[in-house]
Every structure is written in structure tokens, then in C-alpha cells.
Amino acid sequence: MITDGVRVDGRKLDELRPTKIEVGVLERADGSAYLEVGGNKIIAGVYGPRESYIRRLLEPNTGVIRCRYNMAPFSVDDRKRPGPDRRSSEISKITADALRPSLMLENYPRSMVDVFIEVIEAEGGTRCAGITAASVALADAGIPMTDIVVACAAGKVDGEIVLDLSEKEDKEGEADLPIAIMPRTGEVTLLQSDGNLSEEEFSKALDLAIDGCMQISEIQKEALKNKYLESME
Amino acid sequence: MKIEDGDFVMPGDFLGIIEQFLPDKGTYADKGDIKSNIIGNVSIENKKISIIPKTNKPSVLKIEDKVYAQITDLKGQRALINIDKLIDTDRQLALPYLGAIHISQVKKGYLEKLTDAFRIGDIIEAKIIKITGDNVDLNTFDEDCGVIKAICTRCRGFMKTTPRENELQCENCNKKERREISKNYVY
Numbered sequence: 001m002i003t004d005g006v007r008v009d010g011r012k013l014d015e016l017r018p019t020k021i022e023v024g025v026l027e028r029a030d031g032s033a034y035l036e037v038g039g040n041k042i043i044a045g046v047y048g049p050r051e052s053y054i055r056r057l058l059e060p061n062t063g064v065i066r067c068r069y070n071m072a073p074f075s076v077d078d079r080k081r082p083g084p085d086r087r088s089s090e091i092s093k094i095t096a097d098a099l100r101p102s103l104m105l106e107n108y109p110r111s112m113v114d115v116f117i118e119v120i121e122a123e124g125g126t127r128c129a130g131i132t133a134a135s136v137a138l139a140d141a142g143i144p145m146t147d148i149v150v151a152c153a154a155g156k157v158d159g160e161i162v163l164d165l166s167e168k169e170d171k172e173g174e175a176d177l178p179i180a181i182m183p184r185t186g187e188v189t190l191l192q193s194d195g196n197l198s199e200e201e202f203s204k205a206l207d208l209a210i211d212g213c214m215q216i217s218e219i220q221k222e223a224l225k226n227k228y229l230e231s232m233e
Numbered sequence: 234m235k236i237e238d239g240d241f242v243m244p245g246d247f248l249g250i251i252e253q254f255l256p257d258k259g260t261y262a263d264k265g266d267i268k269s270n271i272i273g274n275v276s277i278e279n280k281k282i283s284i285i286p287k288t289n290k291p292s293v294l295k296i297e298d299k300v301y302a303q304i305t306d307l308k309g310q311r312a313l314i315n316i317d318k319l320i321d322t323d324r325q326l327a328l329p330y331l332g333a334i335h336i337s338q339v340k341k342g343y344l345e346k347l348t349d350a351f352r353i354g355d356i357i358e359a360k361i362i363k364i365t366g367d368n369v370d371l372n373t374f375d376e377d378c379g380v381i382k383a384i385c386t387r388c389r390g391f392m393k394t395t396p397r398e399n400e401l402q403c404e405n406c407n408k409k410e411r412r413e414i415s416k417n418y419v420y
Contacts, residue, residue: 050326051326107293145270
């Protein structure tokens, strides 16, 4: 998988896939973002804060966030059976948990923010890409937040710690470590780990993933600037 | 980096320290630092620092705002209404508000019965005059406030305006009814 420090897709060990973010792509959503990371194509839409009739989810002193992560049937090589499954319910939950610490919903009690993440094409690392896109969409919706959450994964392939695993590396590699952070304070809002890493490898992967997050954070900011500085003139 | 009036900032951007400014709208204090929590331009006005949003923002009602609403119930002196949305935005309301119009707030002058002004199901335009928690009081004094769409209480057909002031007539059964009509009434 790795020859002379070059990976199967020609990247260096600590190199991200080419990333592109576009803000405000959905007309009817309150906030939205489109994101491409390598072969991933993801749309995130945000609605709210709004009144919700799902009473049991609401909190009397603050707003709540609910996420839905969904993969399109045509997003992967073999057709995926549509609808929520074990994997997407988990990702929906961890996405909501990763975004929640950044939101300041105290002024919107008994309301709900809905985040919809649709994976149009998948090529490894969709959960991180989903969080990254959703956070940009939340900022686009004008929801008060302490920081723009960003996510990135690191992992172990052929005994080497590498950044931003592609689908092939994820399947054939030894470990995967997706994290989400708030880049300005460095707080970690999501940390998952799949596979085996030694203590040393783990801290190396964590540092590398945080490094990757910082790079993606700049792309997020650039995308928001592109939309909102443009509209100024 | 020093922040100046008019600067473009994003959530989490550092604006200054707590001794420098009073954090106002669109900002928050975090361990002695003032930071932005929305995308927008900085505004500094006699030591108060706030952010003027550039994105569209969550729909929260303010006094003097005009809204579209529907009458859900008439209770003696009070018409209970369901507020649908602010007139000039497309965004859903952020909070579950409970609206009401008192009989004295329907029109200037005396109104004997609330049923001479509104009926259940009418779509109205109204102005917000008081907000206490979730309870919102509205009035329909303005010319463009009042019923903008009504249906007949007998046959549920649409009502059209008649030459007489504040009177509507059903297009199906010709029943005449009294309403407090807005100048924007749509037939």
C-alpha cells in the first residue's frame, strides 16, 4: 500500500485529499454547505432553531440539535439499501454530539435545530466530512456558535501512521482514528478508534489528525469568506 | 491583531479582552476574552462591541414586528392565535410562541363582540405589542393589519369583499359576515 512514503493515490503520508467547500447551496434550507473531499460528495442542510412537536426531545432551558446522516443508494459501488441502518444511526448520533458543544442555544429554549447530511458519493471518511460540512452549514444558518467544528481522521496503513484515509486504506489498513475538534481552543468533541494502535502510535495519529483538522479549518473559513465577503460588495 | 469597527469576523474569532469592551449581541465572553459567535461585521459603539450578522438569522419576534397568523380560538375577550411567520422572512419561528389579541386591541373605538372581527380559521396580519416569555400580545390597529383571508362559517367557501366597510360575503352561499379586514385582503 505504501512505497517510499507514497500512498496508493499518490499522496504523502501526511497529506490531505483535495478538499472543496461551497456555502449556501440549498435555497430552501436556513443554512447549507456542499463538500468534496477526494471522492466524497456531501450536502449538509440546516433548519432551525424551530419549534418541534417531538416533545420528549425538547429541553426547557436550552435548544437541542438533531442530526440525520444518510447515504444515497448510489453513493457506494454496491447499491446501498436505502433508509437508516445500524451504521448511519450511530453516525447521526455522534455527529450531533460532536456539534453540540460548539452551539450556543441557550436563547432558544424548547426549540430544535435539525441537521441533515446527505452522502451523494462516498469514498472513505464520510463521518468526518459530514461533521465538517454540517458545521459550515450551521455557521451559514447564523446560529450562534463558539467555534466552527472540524473533523479529520488519521490511521495506520502498512505500519505507517497516515492522514485522511481513503476507502481502500480504511478497508485494508490496520487502524482508523476519526476526531472532531474546535480548532481555536483545541477541544476534542469526537474521538473514535477502530483497529489496533500502540500508545505511541495513538498519540502520533492524534497529533496528525489534529494537524489535518487545522488545515481543513482554513478551507472552511475560506469558503465562508468567499460567500460573505462577496455579498458585501 | 487589533479588531476595528467594520471588520469581518467568524464564530470563535477573538475580538478583545473583557476589560476593553462590553460584550453585546453576537459576541460571548470566554475566560476573559470576548469572541464572536456569528458571521458578520464588528460594530463598536461607546465601549459596546457587537456583531452585525451577515447571514440570515434565527427568527425571533420583537416588539413592532408584523406577522402572519391564524385564529385558533375565540375566548370572550381574547382571540387566541397561532403565529406562523414574520412577514419579511421565510424562516420558521425559532420559539413556540402563544399569541393573543385582546378585544380592545382589535381596532380603535368600541367593538362589542370579538366575533364581529374574527372567526376561527381566519388568516390575519398583526403587529406585536408585548412579549412576556412565550406569550405574545398583538394588535390590528394598522391599516394593513387585520383579516387577509377568511372562509364562510356556514359553508367554508371563500369570502369576498363587499362595498360596505368590514363586511365580507361568501362566494358560494352569499352569507354576509362582519370582519376586521386588512387593506391587503386577498380573495
